[in-house]
Structure formats: C-alpha cells, structure tokens
Amino acid sequence: MRYMATYDFMESVRNTNQWLGATAKALAAYPWLSMAPNPMIQWMGAWGEVTERSFERMVCKPDWGIRTHTCEDGRDHLVRVETVLEKPFGDLIHFDVVGRPEQPRKVLLVAPMSGHYATLLRSTVKSLISDCEVYVTDWHNARDIPVSCGKFDVEDYTLYLVDFLRELGPDTHVIAVCQPAPLALAATAHLAAEDPEAQPRTLTLIGGPIDPDATPTDVTDFGRRVTMGQLEETLIQRVGFKYKGVGRMVYPGLLQLSSFMSMNADRHSRAFRDQIIRAAKGEASDHDPHNRFYDEYLAVMDMTAEFYLSTVERIFKNREIAENRFTVAGKPVDIGQITRVAVKTVEGAKDDISAPGQCVAALDLLTGLPAEKKASHLEPDAGHYGIFAGKSWRNNIRPLVLDFIDANSGPHTEEAEQVA
CATH class of the missing domain: 3.40.50.1820 (Alpha/Beta hydrolase fold, catalytic domain)
Structure with missing residues (x-):
C-alpha cells in the first residue's frame, strides 16, 4: 500500500468516475435524443450530473465564499x-x-x-x-x-x-x-x-x-484495536507523480473519505439516491442543501x-x-x-x-x-x-x-x- 502505484491507482479510479459522469451527462444532453423522449435518458443525465460533481470535488479545495459583510453602517464591505x-x-x-x-x-x-x-x-x-x-x-x-x-x-x-x-x-x-x-x-x-x-x-x-x-x-x-504497524502498512502511501509532493508519505484524502463514508454508508447512499431523483425531476440546483454539504464534505486533503x-x-x-x-x-x-x-x-x-x-x-x-x-x-x-x-x-x-x-x-x- 505504500507505493506510488497505489496512490496513482486511487486517483485514476476517481478520475475515471468523474469522466464517466461527465460522459453520461453529455450524452443525455445530445439534441437528437430529445426526438424520442425516454425517462431512462433523464435518469442517465441525472446520474452523470451527480457523479461528475461528486468526484470532481474530491480534488478541489473549496473557496471560502465570504466576499462581503454587512456592517453596522448598513453598507456591504468587501472581505x-x-x-x-x-x-x-x-x-x-x-x-x-x-x-x-x-x-x-x-x-x-x-x-x-x-x-x-x-x-x-x-x-x-x-x-x-x-x-x-x-x-x-x-x-x-x-x-x-x-x-x-x-x-x-x-x-x-x-x-x-x-x-x-x-x-x-x-x-x-x-x-x-x-x-x-x-x-x-x-x-x-x-x-x-x-x-x-x-x-x-x-x-x-x-x-x-x-x-x-x-x-x-x-x-x-x-x-486501541489496531497496532501502529497495521496502520502504517494499510493506510500510508506515497504521493504519486502528478503532484508537487511526489514521494512524500501520506495518509491519502481519498482513503480518509472512504473511511468517513463507511461510518454512515446507508445515510450517504440515501442522500445520493435522493439527489439523483431530484436532478431527474429538475428540482436540483447548484447550491441546494445536498450540494452545499457534499461540496465541502467530499473535498479532502492528504495528511x-x-x-x-x-x-x-x-x-x-x-x-x-x-x-x-x-x-x-x-x-x-x-x-x-x-x-x-x-x-x-x-x-x-x-x-x-x-x-x-x-x-x-x-x-x-x-x-x-x-x-x-x-x-x-x-x-x-x-x-x-x-x-x-x-x-x-x-x-x-x-x-x-x-x-x-x-x-x-x-x-x-x-x-x-x-x-x-
């Protein structure tokens, strides 16, 4: 698990899923498909939209998003x-x-x-x-x-x-x-x-x-249950060639994320299923509660x-x-x-x-x-x-x-x- 190949493999899996989501979303938006309406096309587009956004967020540092603040003088001041x-x-x-x-x-x-x-x-x-x-x-x-x-x-x-x-x-x-x-x-x-x-x-x-x-x-x-040797052997990897920290020993963010989500797997599964349904119905938006939460939750960093x-x-x-x-x-x-x-x-x-x-x-x-x-x-x-x-x-x-x-x-x- 310590080798760069493992780290790069995880990044390849993430990148592939992001690409699959983007591909499904693009295909569902193809104009000719609208000539023969089919609910499966909508479902494919909704799945692609949610999947692409989710896997894309995993490697992006979120913005603070605090641009202005209204002070006691009643004016909006830049932050x-x-x-x-x-x-x-x-x-x-x-x-x-x-x-x-x-x-x-x-x-x-x-x-x-x-x-x-x-x-x-x-x-x-x-x-x-x-x-x-x-x-x-x-x-x-x-x-x-x-x-x-x-x-x-x-x-x-x-x-x-x-x-x-x-x-x-x-x-x-x-x-x-x-x-x-x-x-x-x-x-x-x-x-x-x-x-x-x-x-x-x-x-x-x-x-x-x-x-x-x-x-x-x-x-x-x-x-308490695991030894330090077990932790080092199963969780620690080397940063791959794609990043400036190539060769650094880290606990990868993607591996941490899998641990986070496994603790409440049922709840996360329901959340993504419901979001796909909302997207298919046209009820999802860029800043709805699901996206606001998961845009931050899925953005992980290596330690x-x-x-x-x-x-x-x-x-x-x-x-x-x-x-x-x-x-x-x-x-x-x-x-x-x-x-x-x-x-x-x-x-x-x-x-x-x-x-x-x-x-x-x-x-x-x-x-x-x-x-x-x-x-x-x-x-x-x-x-x-x-x-x-x-x-x-x-x-x-x-x-x-x-x-x-x-x-x-x-x-x-x-x-x-x-x-x-």
Missing part, C-alpha cells in the same frame, strides 16, 4: 482574505473587512487537520466575523508540499501554533475546534514556560480529545504520514496530553504551568466522535489555574458538527464563548497588580 504568516505546511490568514474599524476581539480559530480543509469552518468564520477580527490556521494539502520541506508531526503542529500566537500577540483569544484542542492546550503550556508574554488571553476548546479514554467511542476503540501516526500513537494510544507527559523538541510541556490563561471547554451531548468527558478533562490538568478562570459547557442536543456550526453554535454556544472572551479580555492578573 479580503490576507496571509499574515506563510509557512510550508500551513498559513495564518486574516479575514479583513475592508473599511471597517478594527474590532476589539482578536480571535484565532484553530482549524482541524483531520482530512478536510479549513474551509469546513466557513460558517463558524461567518458567525464570528460580525464582531471579531478573525484569524484562521489554513493547513495545506500534504500532496502539494515537496519532500524537501521536511516532516510535519504533532510537535511541528504545536510549534506552528506557537509561532502563530507570537505573531498575533498576547491579546489573542484562541478557539480550537475538535482535533487540535489537545495541541492548542500544549502550545499554550509551552508558551507559559518559554515565552509567558506571548500567551493568549483565553483558550476555548471545542469537542477535542484531551483524554480519549474518558468516554470511549468507536474512534478511540479503533485506535503527512508522521502527523497521522504520531496523533494516533501519542494522543490516543499513549495519552501523553491526558497524562501531562507531552514533549516538544525534547522539552516537557507541563500543562500545570498555565496560570493566567482563561480556559473554557465545550462539548456536545450527542457527539459520537469526541464524546462528553473527553474535552472537559482539560480542566483537571490545569492545576495552576484559578477556578474562576475555568469554565465548561455541555450542549444538550448537539452532535460533533453542531458544536461549532449550525443552530446549536449560532444560538447557544457562540454567545457563551463571546461572553467568556469579554469577561477575560482585561489585563492579566500580574499586569493588573503592576498597574495598581
């Missing part, structure tokens, strides 16, 4: 996505609302590196951009990164967050969504020891596996092999964060050294990926943090996606997070004492 700090494996980007006064809240939204692009947080960005200066970690697809750029594992990820926080300054409020929660916690602890003045004001951890064993799920059970394997081994199997044994560049990271960064955890009661209990475990590790700087919230009816996007986020979680940020936006305790 410009600017790169603040550029690095080989990911950039720090800023959503600059042109012509709007700078907002007092500076928020760093740490996007997960778990198979999808940072654009998965599009709705989260839209909800925060109205009254925050929003910065996002925009991770790159590993297949497009030359081997000469070196490795990228959980320690490198943590150091990237450290660099981003140093770039933004100490008045930053961090919101880490899902997978990066334990590494954002580690990055904050690293700064507490190495560069205290660069620590953020607040840290909000949303649905992250701080302690995967606190409440086991299918995801954590899988990590570096070392990042995926080190995440499984160190975060899930060895529980280095949960047991406060994590190290970065050979130096121990003591979470107990966080003494002035307010920390809030958010969990969804119906989260079947990072179940309730896994994220709130972070508060027990913060032995040096006063109780008044710790907070937690359990959203009753939210699943994994709902805690950072959708109705639960908009109506309940977002206001609580912003209130938490505002309550802890003043100077740090030590600074306040110096002023007094």
